[in-house]
Amino acid sequence: MAENVTVKQTTGLQQALAFSVALDESVDVNDVARLEIFARYCDSDRIYEELCCSIPLGGTVKGVDFITAFVNYFKK
Numbered sequence: 001m002a003e004n005v006t007v008k009q010t011t012g013l014q015q016a017l018a019f020s021v022a023l024d025e026s027v028d029v030n031d032v033a034r035l036e037i038f039a040r041y042c043d044s045d046r047i048y049e050e051l052c053c054s055i056p057l058g059g060t061v062k063g064v065d066f067i068t069a070f071v072n073y074f075k076k
Contacts, residue, residue, distance in 0.1 A: 016041035022037075038050065
């Protein structure tokens, strides 16, 4: 089921004329910093706002770490 959601979300982002992305940092219960990536996009009749992923950040939590994790996620 999770695989189907990922495929649907990826297809929706690829077909969208435009989309926006929001980044947020959070810390989980194990005290690990995580980068949360949210996307907002629309199809012909509905707007979607979904969590794309939650990436653990090892080591530092500088801006360069955020952008590196973000770029690597969307390349993949």
